[in-house]
Amino acid sequence: MNAENKVLVVGGGIGGLCSAIALRRKGIAVDLVELKSEWTVYGVGIIQQSNVVREMSRLGLLDAYLDAAYAFEDVAIYTTEGQQLVRIPGQRLAGPQYPANVGISRRALHKVLSETAIELGAGVRLGLSVESLEQDSNGVDVLFTDGTRGRYDLVVGADGLYSKIRGMLFGDKYQPRFTGQSVWRYNFPRLPHIDHLANYQGPAGNAGLVPLSDDLMYMFTTSHEPENPWMAADQLAAQMRVRLQGMGGLIAELREQIVDNEQVVYKPLESVFVSEPWYRGRVMIIGDAAHATTPHLGQGAGMAIEDALVLSEELTSAGSLEEQLQRFMARRFDRCKYIAEKSLLAGEKEMARDREFDRIGLIKEMLELTAQPI
């Protein structure tokens, strides 16, 4: 592809915006449609590990991104009483002058990505989606939900877990599945010693603290919720405190400060994995639309960002579109499958309270694998 070609990206989340940025940097024309008319994201944070920092650098975003983020080096695992089990030093994959890892608020990340995509000339339209697609050997005719039409060389569905584009390609073959766990998150003022990713694990459960800025950090904890219960909004803080019962040390201290129901972000965990090539002809899916998993390895968005970069590289390399998409799949499938499966495994072991499970070994293995070039 080159400057004469045009790609439609469906979905303005992390994967869609990074696709728009990466494609624009290669000179390809991009339109992006986002279903939400108010382009907001919820107000918790996200961990971006060293492979993601490297890809942000390759997207040409690192400085703006680091300005909005909290840079840190190490990942540590403690018992829930606070005894350190391991401290894994960060790997500076973007270069020695850049940090290994980053914690960033989703809103700050969204601001950097959306402003950059627009500055680079992506044609962004909000409050609409794709109504129907019709492809032939030279392009895709798209009817949008507002009645307008467009013709594109490629359509990239980056429309998340409940992807409409995935449904258009594969029918109802791939449906999100509730994994049996939910995650609870809550923001706190950052404590000076939470200057790294601190995971806590023990027989009573697990939790983590992630620095997001000089002033802010967030706590997460996962819980086993076999019946996927509905949580009353006025009970969220009390329910989160219950999920942290039995943990000592810092987590117990912070638990008592969880009092504001509106600050609790509760989410049942769901996953889906498309186990065949993520495209048909000139229509493809990336990110959560193709491989949504649980946050146990903190790599879901990382995989969406890597998808975006690899796609832009392959689309501007030699061969037919079919050959380019085949090479994209060869570079992405096993890596995303590993993250999807191992994240689910970690959740299953938590639900089974399996004390033999080598979580530290898994985290080290994941960091080694994701450090490898894509």
Ligand SMILES: Cc1cc2nc3c(=O)[nH]c(=O)nc-3n(C[C@H](O)[C@H](O)[C@H](O)COP(=O)(O)OP(=O)(O)OC[C@H]3O[C@@H](n4cnc5c(N)ncnc54)[C@H](O)[C@@H]3O)c2cc1C
């Ligand atoms: C609790 C939790 C914690 C997480 N923590 C981390 C973490 O620390 N680190 C990490 O790397 N990952 C994390 N993840 C995973 C990460 O959030 C996702 O992998 C990432 O957001 C996927 O990006 P995406 O662009 O593919 O999808 P999304 O971010 O879901 O974006 C999809 C976009 O498409 C839009 N859309 C939906 N349908 C349509 C449609 N029909 N037409 C047009 N637009 C549409 C949506 O409004 C949205 O803007 C976490 C996930 C969860 C659930």
